[in-house]
Amino acid sequence: MATTHYDVLIIGSGQSGNPVAKAFAKAGRKTAVVERTALGGTCVNVGCTPTKTMISSGRAAYLARRGADYGVKAGDGTVAVDMVRVRERKRNIVKQWNSGSVRGLQAAGVEVLMGDASFVSDRKLKVVLNDGGEKEVSAETVFLNVGERPSRPAIPGLEDVDPARVLDSTSIMELDEIPEHLIVMGGGYIGLEFGQLFRRLGADVTIIQRAKQLVPREDEDIAQSMLDILRQDGITVHLSSVVSSISSTKNPKFFSVKAENPSYKVEVAGSHLLLATGRVPNTDGLNLSALGIHTTTKGHIVVDDKLQTTARGVYALGDAHGGPAFTHMSYDDFRIIRTNFLSDKMPSTTPPMATTQVSRSRISTPYCMYTDPQLAHVGLHARDLEGRDVKTAKMPMSYVARALETDEPRGMMKATVDAKTGEILGFTCLGIEGGEVMSIVQTAMMGGLKWWDLEAAVWAHPTLAESLNNLWGYLE
Template sequence: MSKHFDYIIIGSGQAGTPLSTAFAKAGKKTALIERAHVGGCCVNEGCTPTKTMIASGRVAYLARRGQDYGVHTPSDGIAAKTLEGNSQNEVSVDMAKVRERKRNIVTDSRSFVDSKTIKVKMGDGKEETITGDVICINTGERPASPNLSGIETVPKERIRDSTSIMELGEVPSHLLVVGGGYIGLEFGQLFRRLGAEVTIIQRGKHLMPREDPDITSALLEIVREDGITVHLEAAAHSASYASGQIHISIKAPTGDLNLSGSHILFASGRVPNVESLNLPAAGIKFDGKKGYILCNDKLETNVPGIYALGDVKGPPAFTHISYDDFRILQTNLITNSSNPSAKPATITDRLVPYVAYTDPQLGHVGLHEYEARTKYPNATIKTAKMPMNYVARALETDESRGLMKAVINADTGMILGFSCLGVEGGEVMAIVQTAMMGNLRWEVLRDAVWAHPSLAESLNNLWGFLE
């Protein structure tokens, strides 16, 4: 005999967990199915643990820069008054302690039988069949498996992805990073600060290829300044292992290169967790190439009563987007259930912010310049770009690397997009996002009275660079 539920949620990520609670509070009989751990990728393998480790990396970075601020420790071996040169302090990193701190902060199968029935493999190996009136899929993504000739010759403990890299008990002597996107850069900079040599291999012409070229150029300068080697337009085509080292052959614009390192991080893609769901049995349509579940702007699949939330439906793959997906279904399935004439919540024209936790941070919201010019071909698109070394607060804290950039429609005065590659770039971005949500013209930010000294007051001066 199968158990019947009003609602079944597969996956307890940032959408599925609060959605199951909302259904239960609404008096609905609800089942939440999770293969690994409650909270999904963000809490267990993504945002929380990675940003915890990045905080450790930043402490190491600031410790080495102590002399820049006139702060000296007994290990300096010299007194402040006799300081000569600008050499960095040596900092000892206890990788096991970094890992322990991460673990302390973050304290198998299920498939469709048909469109209303799910077979669940329990933790004890037994199987149970359940049915539901409404089924919500929130199974997320995982790192893509490495696809590199010869990688099977490399010891498995030397091959890492964005999850397993955080379980290292020691700092790699030389970390090879395949992929120059958000994940590759965050981990590359982190381990460089922890003491590793780092080489990034990026297939595209730019790091973080979604961003505008002027932003990525500034980012490239920053990571190279931090001592990271970057190969652009480079593709790894084979690997081998000898004498305790990983050897990689890459094709680059300058010709073939041979690189060696102690560990390799594959950070060049993620794939949706759908292979165990048996989607065809339920008639659910999905992207035949990548496997993402297809749904409309109300998160409905082609099968009535089945919805998809979060990363499993494709990009943008951000935790806050998954949480907003929860809001949409909560509105449509609970709040509006007693009022069929209510306007449904949708993802149409959803304003998408995100932050890459490089240092300095890269915060972005809305359209990039190239997107704005494509979307509004007949509009007068203007941009305002200002270096962070024009920001008083950034100079005072000696954190003046990067730039901020706004994209506006000069015909309407509306802000279409904003990027801040700078100290607390995500927080500065959020100020502009609030203005965009309120449909404020750019002049409102220019003419506002911001507290001094603050990063926000840069929004007075940014618009002087409008062109």
Template sequence: MATTSKLIRTMSNITKYDAIIIGSGQAGTPLAGAFAKTGQKTALIERTHIGGCCINEGCTPTKTMVASGRSAYLARRGQDYGIHTNGTLKRPNEIKVDMLKVRQRKRDIVDSFRQGSENRTKDAGVDIVIGEAKFVDERTIEVKMGDGSEKRVMGEKIFINTGARPVPPKLKGLENIDPTKVLDSTSVQELDVVPAHLVVIGGGYVGVEFAQLFRRLGAKVTILQRGEQLLQREDKEVADALLEILKEDGLTINLYSSASSISTSSTGSFDLNVQTEDGEKAINGTHILFAAGRIPNTDALNLPAAGITTNARGYIVSNDFLETSAKNIYVLGDVKGPPAFTHVSYDDFRVIKANVLNSSGTSTKLSIKDRLVPYVVYTDPQLGHIGLHEHEARAKYPERKIKTAKMPMSYVARALETDESRGMMKAVVDGESGQILGFTCLGIEGGEIMSIVQMAMIGNVSYEKLRDAVWAHPALAESLNNIWGFLE
């Protein structure tokens, strides 16, 4: 009897909801608002800040800082355009970077975005619960609040949008290094000084963005990349073009290289032992950035209690409708695995909204299968891509006549006029049908040029239509007249 009474008291303390969203990322926050606006009682559980990684640690702050880096780059290049600032005629490349101002500008924009997201969510009628969630069973969630207390909630439908975080650094001797000098993609944004020598572990998308940024802010920068090229997913000639751009910007890049150990040096910096093709060498640095991957935020959720399946890497397994192995539990965003882009997360929200809320009024379910996913690497110049890379197209369609076109940005009038002609464009097409299978632009506003081609691919517009279109001169878009002349 005592046990039964305790159970009744426990159940009475559980708040019941029609929908519970765990994680306030770019899928979870708008989904919570959408549910609440239909009159359903909705809770949004968030461990730290409303808005998720994109607003707080990802897209918004990093691109804000990239803008500061570009400003520094253009300031140094003023003489190339015949523009000189007072006192720089003798030393035209010398500028002053106020890192505290760079950081504060980033913080202010993040705060603005975060507050806007929180206000919209509250205004929609969502109950925001700040704390760490874990499943008790397939319908019940226990939330550990910031003050140490616990709250239990129950949901008819549950949506997991907990995202991912940087892989914890592992390196022999790292425990002896000043922790303020050991950085990841979040902590590097809180630096109040420009590093004297930043060593970046990893030559992927995150690594190259931060590496170029801090080089432009004045740091000496070295990248260590295990593989044969930067950005392993890209076609080699595109990766090689970016490599040359970064070298031109003054970065040191070591391919086929990996760190084996680290130790403090007598100067207060560190010595990093690196395995290379030519043997072991030492690199002396002041700060080290680990940018070699992310892991899903699933370890604290107690997913087995809800019957939710994960893969070997800890990502939540789902079908093409974002349904997990547990009934009425769905997954959105990075926590279900790559590609880990904000726009993918937001499209997950669109799919769930249509399927679960049925806002379209149709019985047809939307799916994430074969969706066309673009991405942009915010190096300068940008690297925008949509569709298949050449190696992917040839592997997927061995029976098709695959053609490619490659054109340097130095053939683009607008790029020359702005003196921003570094990089290249590459297109992959079906040689018989004219269907565009993939497109990459490593060039000025590469993401915007890519988006034009993406629209053509969405509409099944052949490359001939782009080739024969009348584009405004001298817009960057008119390059889409010319690239197809290089098809082979």
């Protein structure tokens, strides 16, 4: 088999792979992308874009039911959800983004191979093409942007449940009906976003969480506030509970989920089960051992701070190398690669710092979970600050004028600062448009502003940003 050689080869077309491919192609390098499913990666096809689109439908249903709270009445007050239309809207928006990925690669002159790639030897790969046949390719530099997929826990009885009723973060978005009772295994991002969404669409929802709190990465008080919000929405939550078995019931539409809790036993009859218990990297089929590329026990590729693997000329991007699995972090991998490989091709107007060697160690990770209200955070958590002289401010969103005016007072703000220098060390907003408020504080942190700079700022009234005048009055 003849080998086609490229300057650059990208395996996977996610949120770092695609811009990397376009940048190298525009710089005159012969570049190809290998993708086995859909161009654009998880975010565009089965992640951020479709989930947030559906969450918007859920919020529309939520506000429609709450119309009377605002003095607005429509019909008899009931809300009918057309799940087929919700799915159609989601598919249409995904199609728009996916077609944009296709056009972008084509315009840049990137060759696209649709198929499954695995290493044969040093920077040489075999691609099993989706439309039949194989192709052997090689490159001077290879970037692995293969992403992750939902994990599937081993639970006695799970395989006996109708597969159409056992869902993951991808298949749940293809439902054409609203579950009567959705049982969610997992209290992280995926579990909470989908749990609240389908509760708003009309399903009964039960969340079973193994850990002692929801969203385990968050401080306990934030997690408790989130728990209160979900229970207010009518969602049943069992914490410190481990699913032990699943079995059929007399009613073929339902199955029984049993879980063990230190204080009581849980048994819930559900119509659908969402497995939101984590994700695993798509590295197992790459034959990484052919190059001696090291991976962690979970299968993530080991990289240095410049994203290079243990094999010469091979780099890993995005979720495949572990760390925070966020689209914006994957895109930042592109920034690192572009700067380190193509700084001479960057515009003359680019700031000097952006053309120096860049590594992951300079990154501070913001993130936002799209429950309603949103949960957004930047900087350090309480567990990172033990032994440090700090002050912490907490303020309920019910103290924020704009939140009250919109009748969205649920949640809280929390900020931690260095007690001596005034440096803002961490900030969380569980509240309406929490991601936007967090981004203001992140910008202040990037600019080296102190908490008193935000307190003294003149913010437009009435905005959510205006709350940054008042938050600091609760420092202690």
